[in-house]
Amino acid sequence: MTRLDLFIARMVSQRACIDDAVARTKDMTGPVYELGLGNGRTYHHMRETIAGRDIYVFERAVASHPDSRPEPGFLYEGDVFETLPQALVDLGPTASFIHADLGGHNREKNDAFARKISPYVEPHLAPGGIMVASDRMYFDALEELPLPAEAFEGRCFIYRKPA
Numbered sequence: 001m002t003r004l005d006l007f008i009a010r011m012v013s014q015r016a017c018i019d020d021a022v023a024r025t026k027d028m029t030g031p032v033y034e035l036g037l038g039n040g041r042t043y044h045h046m047r048e049t050i051a052g053r054d055i056y057v058f059e060r061a062v063a064s065h066p067d068s069r070p071e072p073g074f075l076y077e078g079d080v081f082e083t084l085p086q087a088l089v090d091l092g093p094t095a096s097f098i099h100a101d102l103g104g105h106n107r108e109k110n111d112a113f114a115r116k117i118s119p120y121v122e123p124h125l126a127p128g129g130i131m132v133a134s135d136r137m138y139f140d141a142l143e144e145l146p147l148p149a150e151a152f153e154g155r156c157f158i159y160r161k162p163a
């Protein structure tokens with residue numbers, strides 16, 4: 001695969017996995033978390049496809065497209081190792097869907113980061129809640145689900161907290 005192929009596979013997989021998670025959690029009412037705003041493309045897609053649920057964004061420093069910015073009350077600004085524990089105090093273990101795209105271009109660094117952040121993410125999900133990540137995560141009690149047909153293996157990962 002060329003770098004262009006890999007980039008396209010990542011984007012197609014993100015959209016397919018987000019759409020799958022939105023469909024699986026459509027009857028849940030708990031909030032949705034976007035971990036890593038970046039340009040805001042996946043946040044914009046989530047905002048357009050999720051109805052009736054609050055979406056909270058976790059981002060170290062907002063630099064997204066102006067169309068893709070959360071309202072101040074829905075932004076946890078700062079390092080996720082600090083803001084995720086604060087959100088657990090504020091919101092409890094209620095998240096219906098968490099999407100994480102926090103990595104960069106270095107696969108080893110992304111894997112080390114995923115190992116570190118997994119225990120900070122896991123307690124947030126409500127029973128039946130779904131987590132979608134761009135990197136393999138390391139959870140104790142979440143089950144890994146098969147990818148939707150359009151997604152590419154290894155480009156996206158889906159997990160569910162048993163109901």
Ligand SMILES: C[S@@+](CC[C@H](N)C(=O)[O-])C[C@H]1O[C@@H](n2cnc3c(N)ncnc32)[C@H](O)[C@@H]1O
Binds near residue numbers: 038058059078
């Ligand atoms: C790859 S970008 C996300 C791209 C986004 N999915 C999109 O569609 O535009 C990753 C983002 O995660 C943020 N990030 C990385 N590590 C973080 C951390 N420890 N705490 C908070 N934000 C972090 C970066 O600042 C960056 O904006």
